[in-house]
Amino acid sequence: MLESIMKATASDLRYCSIASTLSLIGEKWTILILRDVFHGVTRFDEFLRRLECSPAVLSARLKTLTEAGLLRRVGYREPGERERFEYRPTRAAVELLPVLVGLMQWGDAHLAQNGEGPVQIRSRANGQLVHAAIVDEDGELVSPRDMELLPVARGTSNT
Amino acid sequence: MLESIMKATASDLRYCSIASTLSLIGEKWTILILRDVFHGVTRFDEFLRRLECSPAVLSARLKTLTEAGLLRRVGYREPGERERFEYRPTRAAVELLPVLVGLMQWGDAHLAQNGEGPVQIRSRANGQLVHAAIVDEDGELVSPRDMELLPVARGTSNT
DNA sequence: CAGTATCCTGAACGATACTG
DNA sequence: CAGTATCGTTCAGGATACTG
Numbered sequence: 001m002l003e004s005i006m007k008a009t010a011s012d013l014r015y016c017s018i019a020s021t022l023s024l025i026g027e028k029w030t031i032l033i034l035r036d037v038f039h040g041v042t043r044f045d046e047f048l049r050r051l052e053c054s055p056a057v058l059s060a061r062l063k064t065l066t067e068a069g070l071l072r073r074v075g076y077r078e079p080g081e082r083e084r085f086e087y088r089p090t091r092a093a094v095e096l097l098p099v100l101v102g103l104m105q106w107g108d109a110h111l112a113q114n115g116e117g118p119v120q121i122r123s124r125a126n127g128q129l130v131h132a133a134i135v136d137e138d139g140e141l142v143s144p145r146d147m148e149l150l151p152v153a154r155g156t157s158n159t
Numbered sequence: 160m161l162e163s164i165m166k167a168t169a170s171d172l173r174y175c176s177i178a179s180t181l182s183l184i185g186e187k188w189t190i191l192i193l194r195d196v197f198h199g200v201t202r203f204d205e206f207l208r209r210l211e212c213s214p215a216v217l218s219a220r221l222k223t224l225t226e227a228g229l230l231r232r233v234g235y236r237e238p239g240e241r242e243r244f245e246y247r248p249t250r251a252a253v254e255l256l257p258v259l260v261g262l263m264q265w266g267d268a269h270l271a272q273n274g275e276g277p278v279q280i281r282s283r284a285n286g287q288l289v290h291a292a293i294v295d296e297d298g299e300l301v302s303p304r305d306m307e308l309l310p311v312a313r314g315t316s317n318t
Numbered sequence: 319c320a321g322t323a324t325c326c327t328g329a330a331c332g333a334t335a336c337t338g
Numbered sequence: 339c340a341g342t343a344t345c346g347t348t349c350a351g352g353a354t355a356c357t358g
Contacts, residue, residue: 017266017276018194018259024270028185028350035177039308044320054352059321069269082358084320094303096265098291100177102258107176110228110251111183117176120309128295130306132257136287139300144253147289149198150279187330203340213332218341241338243340 024068025096029053030061034093035100037071042086062087070096102132183227184255188212189220193252194259196230201245221246229255261291 025031029051036050047058065071070093073085101121108117121130134142184190188210195209206217224230229252232244260280267276280289293301 015277016191016194017263017271017278019191019266020270021262021266022187022190026185026187026190028181031181031185032175032178035175048320054354055321056323056353057351060350062321078319081319092265092269095268096261097303097306098293099258099261099265101293102255102261102291103180104176106251106255106258107178107180109254111179112176116311118174118311119176120311122307122309123295123301124305124307125301126295128297130293130295130301132261132291133294133298134257134260134289135292135294135298135300136282136285136289138287139292139294139298141294141298142282142284142289144256146283147256148281148283150281152275152277152279207340213334214341215333215343216331219330221341240339 024064025070027061029057030065031100031103033058033061033065034070034089034096037087037089037093038097038100042088043084044087047087065093068092098132101130105131183223184229186220188216189224190259190262192217192220192224193229193248193255196246196248196252197256197259201233201247202243203246206246224252227251257291260289264290 025034032051033047036047041047041050044055044058044062047062048055051058062071066073066087069090071087072090074088075083075085077083104117104119104121109115122128123130134144134147136142184193191210192206195206200206200209203214203217203221206221207214210217221230225232225246228249230246231249233247234242234244236242263276263278263280268274281287282289293303293306295301
C-alpha cells in the first residue's frame, strides 16, 4: 500500500533539497542548537550548559548557522561591560519549525516510554496540542497516499 | 519578536524526543534512504546506485531502519531464483513524512537557485502543491508565535 | 562571559574484495 | 543480485587550556 505514495521518474536526486538541507544542518549538534534557540536560549554559555558539547564545536556551529542566515548575532552591552552577542532565530529558522516539531512528535510516539515526551507544544489560541502535518495550499490536510511526486524539468526546454 | 515563540522552564532536554529521534535517524545516509524509499525504491542494488554510498553503510542503515520499525523486509522470489528481499516503508516511516517534506521545502526556499527544487509534491485530490506545516487538533494552521511550549511533569505528582 | 586554540580519539565513511 | 568483510582515512567531536 505504501510503496506507491510517491513514484518518481529517475530525476537527479543528487541535487535533492533534502540532501542540501541536511548538508547544512545535518551535523550532530546543529538541530539541537536550533531547538534550544526556540526554547529561548540566546547566549553562548547557556547553550554550552544545556547541550554539554565542547565550546569549539558550539562556536563552529553558531558560526555556520549565522552565516547560513538561520541565526543573527545581536549585540548588547551590559553597563560597564564590553559588547557581547546573543543569537536569535531568523525567519528562515522559524521555517524549520515543522521539521523540529515533526522530529519531536515522532520521537514522542515511537521512542518515549508511554508515547509522550517531556515537552508539549500547544496553541495559545485554543490550548490544543499542535503537530506537524502536510497540507495543501488551502491549508487542508493531505493524506500521504494522496501525495504525488513530480520531477521538475530544468534547463531543457527553454533556450 | 521571535525569541519568545517558546519559553520553557529548564526541563531536562537530554531526554528530548528530538535528540532521541536524531540519534536513530540522524546519521548521514539514513534520511536519504528514507527519501528513496518514498520514491519507490525497494531493492538493495537500486539504493546503492542512487545513493552512491558504500554497500557496507547501506547494509548497516537498512538493518537499523528495519530493527527500528521504519522499514520492513518483504521476501519475494523470482521464478527459479532464491528468495530475496525488498524494503518497504512502514506506517512509522510514513509518520516521518512531515520531516522529509519540511527539509525539502526549506532547501527549495533557501538553497535552490530560484527557490524551487528538482521535485514538487502535489495533492492528487486537487493538484495543489503541498507543504509541511504546524496545525492544531482541528487541522487549523498555527502560527509560530502562537505556539507555547510546556514541560510535562513526570513521575512527581501521582503516587 | 564569550569565545579561540590545540590535541587527541573514535566512529562514520569510502573503497574494494569477496560470498551464496 | 544482495549483501558481508576488511582496511584505511577523514573528520566530527571530546577534553582542556587559554584569551580579551
